[in-house]
Amino acid sequence: MIQFYTPDIEETLTLPETESGHCCRVLRLKEGDEIESVDGRGHRFRSEITLAHPKHTKVRILQRTDVEPARRHKVTLAVAPTKNIDRIEWLLEKAVEVGVDRIVLVKCEHSERKNVNCERLEKIIVSAMKQSLKASLPQFDGFVQLKEFLKGEAEAVSAGDGKQRFVGYCSDEVERRSLAGEYAPGSDAVLLIGPEGDFSPEEIDMALKSGFTAATFGEMRLRTETAALYGLQSVHIANDIAHAHAEK
């Protein structure tokens, strides 16, 4: 099944240009054909094509469905982009597939990469949402300074948002706890993963002061993008396990 992304279908009754092209040029759909789409805000639509235009395909909405989120816990993934951008593109695709609610790319002291093409990454996030048939698009904050990100997190902590915050850190100069042991199923989480060169001591200090717990994600030495996905899945799987045992 093909799922289109139509963020403003209810207002415009029109597919975005790229989706119109995919619909008419690639798939050769015609007037009267039915399509499925999501608005990225939790709604799925079944529509009938009324005008098969390669740039501005018009539709009539036949059905609007509120898609219940598959999971209750929300996860924010903040990660320093890797030197090799393919690894981050891969991570974003996988993160969206397994489920993530907010993605932040953070610029760190030891980051080798100074720029990222956020537009391209946004496209990857959208196509991963479509491919995995999700109806909600994760919030993507782009590439921000670590200090800015931590400032916002510290404010959220003082506001008492009750999220659990973990920062993956390699150096054992700081006491670290196991993410698997510390995360409480059901709670929202914020995961922060540093660059290949790890965080600087000052950055870790700042993270701890901003409400993060220094964490290990396992016994293994993992690449940045593997650690990010492993951390994200640790949260999901802790919930899967709690949920499965609650059902027994």
Place this chain on the structure above:
Amino acid sequence: MIQFYTPDIEETLTLPETESGHCCRVLRLKEGDEIESVDGRGHRFRSEITLAHPKHTKVRILQRTDVEPARRHKVTLAVAPTKNIDRIEWLLEKAVEVGVDRIVLVKCEHSERKNVNCERLEKIIVSAMKQSLKASLPQFDGFVQLKEFLKGEAEAVSAGDGKQRFVGYCSDEVERRSLAGEYAPGSDAVLLIGPEGDFSPEEIDMALKSGFTAATFGEMRLRTETAALYGLQSVHIANDIAHAHAEK
């Protein structure tokens, strides 16, 4: 730190050709320099270069260490290669990083891919082992017929190897259990993941008769390679959690 792969260093006191080239040409190491290497069978070596030859670098072993495995549970990952081989190459790298003991590529009825370059995949497995500083190389069985693989598994079951076996299946015509709920931490596991077109009903029937439990890996619709990694990580994380709580 660079870790070389020297499968037969104890017998030959020589680095393999590729490693010799990396050592002398790329890293420009000379006689008297020290290197670290592993044999892929759980041993790490500290050696001194006695002859810096671009094809046959000779060494003197200074120290041999038995590397204790970071985890007790063993996992076999059997997966049908994806149409796009990059996704399998990526999966193998990640699987080795997070930890896997045996990798089998299975040929299924709905497999679009009929051939794989096992030599290239073997190289990816080796470099992932080196990169993640592991001392043990996972067993790689190459690309085998699903029927052959299941025959061997059924024999292992009758021999009472006590492993838990799960087959990821998309169709809900078969009753499926949650992997997270069924897997018992500490036990060895065999995970079987099908091709993009899923298993055929006959193949699932064969898997069930061979001792596999039909399993869901979560609520999400995942690509083949994402499902494989998610399943593998589910096993590791279930053990991480059990271990962390046992320590408390």
